[in-house]
Amino acid sequence: MKQLLGVALGILTAIGGFLDIGDLVTSSVVGSRFGMTLVWVIVLGVIGICVFAQMSGRVAAISGRATFEIVRERLGARMAVANLGASFLINLLTLTAEIGGVALALQLASSIEPTLWVPVAAFAVWLVIWRVKFSIMENVTGLLGLCLIVFAVAVFLLQPDWATLTGQAIAPSVPATETGATYWYYAIALFGSAMTPYEVFFFSSGAVEEKWTKKDLTQSRINVLVGFPLGGILSIAIAACATIVLLPQGIQVTSLSQVALPVAEAGGKLAVAIVIVGMIAATFGATLETTLSSGYTIAQFFGWSWGKFRRPVKAARFHLVMIICLLVGIAVLATGADPVMITEYSVVFSAIALPLTYLPILLVANDKQYMGDLVNGRATNAVALVFLVIILVASLAAIPLMIITGAGA
Amino acid sequence: MTPHDDSLAPPDTYAGQVLDAQLHLLDRQVLDTDGVPVSTLDDLEITDLPLDVSLRGTPAPTIANLLTGVTLGTRIFGGRPPSSRLTRIPWRHVTDIGVVVTLGVSGERLDATWPERWVRDHIVAHIPGGRHDPE
């Protein structure tokens, strides 16, 4: 019984923790402009993150090595420092977007200016990182994040024309109002938001934080293989909501209130209240994850002591890095930069940095010195290689498409 | 060409543990005797060899120190730190080399960890709650 509860908790946390500001905004933007025609990208991205998150978790559980230690070791100092620079900056961008997201969600709840919420949110994040145990932090934000299921409920309440919706999803084509270039630009953004590198930095470091061993592998596999796809379904539900409500009215998504608008139409005030709780939890959880990831990447590259399982004085530089990153995030948002815009850029830049992160994981997952008998099987390798090619293409196409489309305008 | 190319003499085998520097040593994590991270292994210092002199009959150099700190910068961006600036961990402290390099001493007393100690003593220890376990 206790075991079953543990499995259920793990899955629920994975679902609730899957969505972040990137998924919320990108799915909604895409739904409002392209309908369901890009849903296949969400499916692809979810499969990809399942494959690599699971792999990085397995490597961490067996060898005790987290992802960025592996990046450093396999790519060597020079290429790893290039990867560190890119990953760290993108992570900082994502971190900034997530804090902004928390502030926007709190604004929906309170109608107090988001700029006033930013320092409060950042301080709360720091406090949790400084004082709260890893597992509690993960479970609370994950479970509250489940409130976003309202999006899925809303799709049914809105009584859409199912045939059109599924038709768009199954036989996608570029809508007449959009160009091929913007279609592919948003495809990459959506892919980047599903496969953001911080997720594997966080996932593998979390495995070390929670001292996973071989025994925990089944649990982790279930969490990933059940939780992430269900999280992906929520992502699709957000896109569907936007397709049903925002697309026909020609509403552009420029803030979180538009993301929540379809839910308001479907379920009224109560539904909105639940969605706001879900948004706060999801963005707050993601802020924790990105803040920790900034500490993980730097500390693991330089070989410093890291981890929340240690007291802050036992991982001093790790904690200092996170404090600095939060301060930078606050400073950027204080200039009045739009968190939704920052989010849109962060997911595309994520796509660019993907190959250098995922290649080393794949290589180490095949290395017997690290993995013993638990190296990748042929099927996993085949799927991973296909994804590596897709990731590489997306990464190379991102910048040109960004220029051609004027960042998706 | 595969490792089993016929035109090459068969590979040497040795009684002891074989370590290819790039493959098994460089960029690996160094842990102290309690499993606490000390640094990464950024470079190695080997016993000195004379330049422009026949080395026949000279005994092979051995690893004297693991290096960290400034030497990472020069490895990435080029250049060469003066010998006095190198942060060394003597080879005699090493107890095991596997996925990580393990030392037989506590990291507390090594030069390689002074920045960690500085940040701890001057910043982190002064913030309330920094000395306690998370709850």
Added chain:
Amino acid sequence: MILSDLLNRPVLDAEGRTLGKVLDARFVIDGAPTQLLAEARLAGLIVSPHTGTTFLGYERTDENSPWLIAAFLRWRHRGSFYVRWEDVEMLTERGVVLVAAYARRSAALSTSIGI
């Protein structure tokens, strides 16, 4: 001296022809015992005619998966070989000079060793 001074240096034969670059340095722990671990002596150098950057050691092991990547890296390092330290004549500003009668050996690492 620092190991990175040795890595990536040109390798020349006795007549001064370039054979490639130092790809890696192979150490063996079988030297004089010290307190904890025996000394690690430089046993030889791995030389690659095509590239000075090692990548993951696929050229030295039987590691064969993922196949595509293994094949690519083997191709990048085709022709790499191992020379014993005894076959090194001297170090000069130009690089590592080998003795006239040096032998090209397989750079393969037996997978069971070195772990």
